[in-house]
Amino acid sequence: MTQSSVAQESAPAIDRPPIVAREAWEAARDAMLADEKAHTRAGDALAAKHRRMPWMAVDKAYAFDGPNGKVSLLDLFEGRRQLIVYRAFFEPGVHGWPDHACRGCSLGADQVSNLAHLNARDTTLAYVSRAPSDDIARLKARMGWTMPWYSLTDAFDADFGVDQWHGHNVFIRDGERIYRTYFINVRGDEAMGTVWSYLDATPLGRQEAWEDSPKGYPQTPPYQWWNWHDAYVAGAAPDQRWVEVSDAGQQAWKD
Numbered sequence: 502m503t504q505s506s507v508a509q510e511s512a513p514a515i516d517r518p519p520i521v522a523r524e525a526w527e528a529a530r531d532a533m534l535a536d537e538k539a540h541t542r543a544g545d546a547l548a549a550k551h552r553r554m555p556w557m558a559v560d561k562a563y564a565f566d567g568p569n570g571k572v573s574l575l576d577l578f579e580g581r582r583q584l585i586v587y588r589a590f591f592e593p594g595v596h597g598w599p600d601h602a603c604r605g606c607s608l609g610a611d612q613v614s615n616l617a618h619l620n621a622r623d624t625t626l627a628y629v630s631r632a633p634s635d636d637i638a639r640l641k642a643r644m645g646w647t648m649p650w651y652s653l654t655d656a657f658d659a660d661f662g663v664d665q666w667h668g669h670n671v672f673i674r675d676g677e678r679i680y681r682t683y684f685i686n687v688r689g690d691e692a693m694g695t696v697w698s699y700l701d702a703t704p705l706g707r708q709e710a711w712e713d714s715p716k717g718y719p720q721t722p723p724y725q726w727w728n729w730h731d732a733y734v735a736g737a738a739p740d741q742r743w744v745e746v747s748d749a750g751q752q753a754w755k756d
Contacts, residue, residue, distance in 0.1 A: 548701040549713040556680035556704070559672065561660065566634045566652035575677060577651065583624040583703045584672040587693075588663030589650075591640060592631035602630070602640060606667055610646050612694030617730035619696050622708055623719075626699060629653050662686070669693060673704050724750060 521529070563574045578584045589610065591602035601607060616626055628650040630637060637650045658664040661681070668686030672679055682704040685693065692698050700707045706714055709723045724747030725739040 544701070545713070548706055551683055551702060552704055552706050552712075552714050552718070554682055554704070556673070556682050559679040559681055563657045563660075564654050565629060565657075566654055567649075568634060568638065571654075572651065574657070574672070574679060575674065577625065577627045577649070578672075578674055579625045579649070581620065581623045581625045582674060583622075583705060584674070585624065585626045585699055585702065586661075586670045586672070587626070587628050587690075588653075588658055588661075588667055588670075589628050589630050590667060591637065598632075599636060600643075603667070607644065609667070609690060609693065610644065610648070613646070613648055614695050615730045616648060617733055618727075619699055621726060621728065621733045622696075622700055623705070624699065624703060625649070627651060629657070631658075669702065671702050671704070722747070722751075 559574065565572050565574075565577065567576075574584075577586065587609070589602055589606040591606070592598065595603050597603065597607075602610070610628070613626070619626060626648055628648050629652070630650065631653050632640070634652050637652065641647070641650060661670045662668060662684060663670065663686070666686060667690055668684060669690060670681060671683040671685075673682050674680070683702055685702055693702075697707065705718055706712050707723075708719045708721060710720045711723060712718075712720065714720065725744050727743070727747070728740075
């Protein structure tokens with residue numbers, strides 16, 4: 502008897518759902534799909550409200566330590582228009598120090614997708630912690646994380662509600678003027694990590710033509726801006742062959 506079969510025999514019985522034939526299963530799936538589409542549309546409507554949230558001016562200067570020395574909050578944008586800052590707990594006194602960051606923050610960091618796609622939508626993700634830069638570099642190397650990560654040096658965490666608990670703060674800039682546009686924490690952080698979860702939290706959204714956005718917001722057709730993560734070129738026109746493929750797929754997307 503294998504170890505797996507022993508585990509299965511010792512597992513508690515579950516109140517399982519009925520076993521049905523294909524037709525009944527497909528009917529149940531169709532009913533569930535209707536609920537899931539309603540859930541998706543509700544998420545779209547919620548993201549549209551994110552794009553209409555009032556902005557709060559950030560008038561205080563903040564400083565961070567990075568791999569190349571002192572940087573400002575404006576520097577964290579890396580020249581892009583939008584910025585998402587996640588406060589991760591990696592510092593003395595946090596369980597796991599000095600080898601690991603907080604387990605929850607680390608699980609979240611493991612979920613972060615390739616940031617080239619987010620960057621292609623004029624958006625930067627940055628992590629911040631109280632640990633010194635050298636320790637952050639060591640942690641990133643150990644865990645295989647590549648997101649920009651900076652050391653807090655002032656009251657940024659207290660001012661933006663992340664001195665006691667993790668959270669994502671969302672910012673936009675107009676030239677050198679910075680505004681706070683949204684804040685996600687607690688269970689909201691659990692869903693973060695994909696390009697879509699990040700963009701839906703931003704004031705400009707996914708920047709796709711189907712979105713309900715205020716007048717003048719940047720928007721392009723869905724799919725067409727997608728690229729291989731090593732092939733994005735700023736300002737380049739969409740690949741025509743991919744445009745043809747994406748146009749053919751849009752009908753399925755609308756259903």
